[in-house]
Amino acid sequence: MSVSTLITTYVNPDLDGIAGITAYAEFLQKTGQNAVVGTIDELSDETKYVLARFDFEYPMSISNSDDFDEVILVDTSDLNGLEGKITPEKVIEIIDHRKVHEADRFPNAKKVQIELVGAAATLVAEKFMEKQMEISQKSAILICAAIISNTHNFKGSVTTDRDRKAFEWLNQFAKLPENLWREMFLAKSDLSGHKLTETIRKEFAWFVMGDKKVGIAQLEVLEAKKLLEERGQEILQILEQTKKDMALDLIFQNTVAIEEEKNYFVTNDEQVQKLLEKIFDIKFIGTVAEKPGLMMRKQIVPLLKVELE
Numbered sequence: 418m419s420v421s422t423l424i425t426t427y428v429n430p431d432l433d434g435i436a437g438i439t440a441y442a443e444f445l446q447k448t449g450q451n452a453v454v455g456t457i458d459e460l461s462d463e464t465k466y467v468l469a470r471f472d473f474e475y476p477m478s479i480s481n482s483d484d485f486d487e488v489i490l491v492d493t494s495d496l497n498g499l500e501g502k503i504t505p506e507k508v509i510e511i512i513d514h515r516k517v518h519e520a521d522r523f524p525n526a527k528k529v530q531i532e533l534v535g536a537a538a539t540l541v542a543e544k545f546m547e548k549q550m551e552i553s554q555k556s557a558i559l560i561c562a563a564i565i566s567n568t569h570n571f572k573g574s575v576t577t578d579r580d581r582k583a584f585e586w587l588n589q590f591a592k593l594p595e596n597l598w599r600e601m602f603l604a605k606s607d608l609s610g611h612k613l614t615e616t617i618r619k620e621f622a623w624f625v626m627g628d629k630k631v632g633i634a635q636l637e638v639l640e641a642k643k644l645l646e647e648r649g650q651e652i653l654q655i656l657e658q659t660k661k662d663m664a665l666d667l668i669f670q671n672t673v674a675i676e677e678e679k680n681y682f683v684t685n686d687e688q689v690q691k692l693l694e695k696i697f698d699i700k701f702i703g704t705v706a707e708k709p710g711l712m713m714r715k716q717i718v719p720l721l722k723v724e725l726e
């Protein structure tokens with residue numbers, strides 16, 4: 418019997434994960450290996466937006482890894498993000514781009530590529546580039562969009578030359594519309610009504626650091642300042658409720674203000690405020706502190722870990 422291989426990413430995938438698994442399945446197929454793309458739970462709104470924008474079909478939805486012998490993970494390498502739905506022993510390969518990871522919790526992962534580029538999808542693009550292999554327009558568009566999203570249109574501090582090079586190469590195939598980045602960021606800035614709660618919950622992640630369970634919400638928006646002025650109280654309430662629901666010790670929100678090129682940290686937890694003030698040399702005024710530059714959660718986590726462990 419032949420071995421069935423699943424390519425997947427974390428539960429509630431974002432665009433980087435979807436781009437990575439779609440393109441990597443294509444790469445494997447072109448090199449004579451078959452693997453099935455499957456995703457668990459709902460795709461992020463941004464992913465849905467990009468799929469609809471280009472008339473792409475959704476990847477196959479699955480509940481867990483039960484029907485597969487082997488699993489390849491792209492854009493994830495920790496157990497939390499998989500929510501118990503992927504059997505760690507089945508994972509044979511990992512492609513990811515975060516400093517804090519748990520690749521060693523997957524005992525059969527013989528191939529592990531973890532490199533700190535802006536988008537995990539960049540690592541997949543490089544596989545095509547190395548072999549000078551043609552890539553489909555669909556995979557090229559998805560990876561380009563993922564790079565734009567992850568690097569905040571190349572302004573975020575996660576951006577590397579490798580992301581820029583991959584984007585340039587891919588765009589020959591993708592031929593992206595000029596203002597796609599603005600379109601994409603506008604689409605994800607719509608937090609009207611209860612979209613605010615939904616988005617915070619969906620984009621939420623938590624980590625164990627020392628003896629603390631730390632939750633970090635992350636919003637990437639065009640008009641962050643306005644959002645915080647108008648709905649700051651609501652955000653604090655959502656954080657408070659999430660902290661209770663998930664039995665967290667510490668919680669804060671990383672608000673990534675794409676146009677202002679700033680981060681706004683939001684929390685009423687004094688211990689977190691002190692920690693963030695120390696790490697970033699910033700000052701909380703009330704429940705908000707601002708920091709120039711665009712920093713993603715995955716860059717904040719290692720710095721917090723050093724303080725807490």
Ligand SMILES: [Mn+2]
Binds near residue numbers: 433514567
């Ligand atoms: Mn990613």
